[in-house]
Amino acid sequence: xxxxxxxxxxxxxxxxERFVAVPRxxxxxxxxxxxxxxCLDTQVAPLKGTVDHWSLVxxxxxxxxxxxxxxxxxxxxxxxxxxxxxxxxADQAGSAEMTGCWAVMFAFAxxxxxxxxxxxxxxxxxxxxxxxxxKPERNGVIARLGHCMQxxxxxxxxxxxxxxxxxxxxxxxxxxxxxHHLQHIRT
Ligand SMILES: Cc1cc2nc3c(=O)[nH]c(=O)nc-3n(C[C@H](O)[C@H](O)[C@H](O)COP(=O)(O)OP(=O)(O)OC[C@H]3O[C@@H](n4cnc5c(N)ncnc54)[C@H](O)[C@@H]3O)c2cc1C
Numbered sequence: 779x780x781x782x783x784x785x786x787x788x789x790x791x792x793x794x795e796r797f798v799a800v801p802r803x804x805x806x807x808x809x810x811x812x813x814x815x816x817c818l819d820t821q822v823a824p825l826k827g828t829v830d831h832w833s834l835v836x837x838x839x840x841x842x843x844x845x846x847x848x849x850x851x852x853x854x855x856x857x858x859x860x861x862x863x864x865x866x867x868a869d870q871a872g873s874a875e876m877t878g879c880w881a882v883m884f885a886f887a888x889x890x891x892x893x894x895x896x897x898x899x900x901x902x903x904x905x906x907x908x909x910x911x912x913k914p915e916r917n918g919v920i921a922r923l924g925h926c927m928q929x930x931x932x933x934x935x936x937x938x939x940x941x942x943x944x945x946x947x948x949x950x951x952x953x954x955x956x957x958h959h960l961q962h963i964r965t
């Protein structure tokens with residue numbers, strides 16, 4: 779995986795093994811879920827019980843089950859609400875500071891050849907770029923949308939555009955800046 783700075787792309791010092799699922803990213807979750815009993819389309823209400831004995835009910839107060847351990851994998855603010863029976867954990871979750879990340883997908887009529895599939899970007903408002911169309915088995919998406927490039931913002935620009943009033947305006951602003959920086963990377 780390379781990193782890109784203003785002038786050049788170079789390989790990471792230590793490569794990390796990364797995976798791309800086919801035909802879509804959710805294939806990983808579907809595979810992991812094959813032998814698990816999963817309760818879908820259910821909104822879990824704030825947990826009842828104690829830290830070693832949880833009782834879960836849904837939003838209509840119907841019992842989901844009793845569990846020794848509950849793993850809550852939602853944004854911190856939502857976790858705080860779910861954890862009201864454990865005030866210490868709720869406080870910890872409630873005081874977590876979230877940092878946003880803008881994500882924009884660009885679709886091009888022509889194929890994109892940057893010489894790499896994805897990269898961390900330095901010295902730029904962008905932090906990550908990935909050529910979605912170079913993932914295997916994405917020809918259907920290319921035919922429908924074009925050649926797609928995913929762009930993530932860095933922390934600095936995220937906080938700047940977050941303070942703008944209209945979210946449309948902030949997204950448009952990030953889109954324009956991304957376009958400018960992508961052109962720079964392409965040339
Ligand atoms: C458009 C898009 C494209 C992406 N593409 C990629 C990619 O190609 N590769 C990649 O690695 N990552 C990608 N990501 C990022 C990836 O989707 C996230 O990093 C990942 O989904 C985070 O997983 P998570 O389980 O932490 O959170 P989430 O996926 O947000 O899961 C949290 C779940 O908890 C549920 N939930 C919340 N509260 C309750 C409640 N009270 N009761 C029951 N359920 C509740 C939510 O409905 C949600 O389903 C993409 C993200 C987006 C938006």
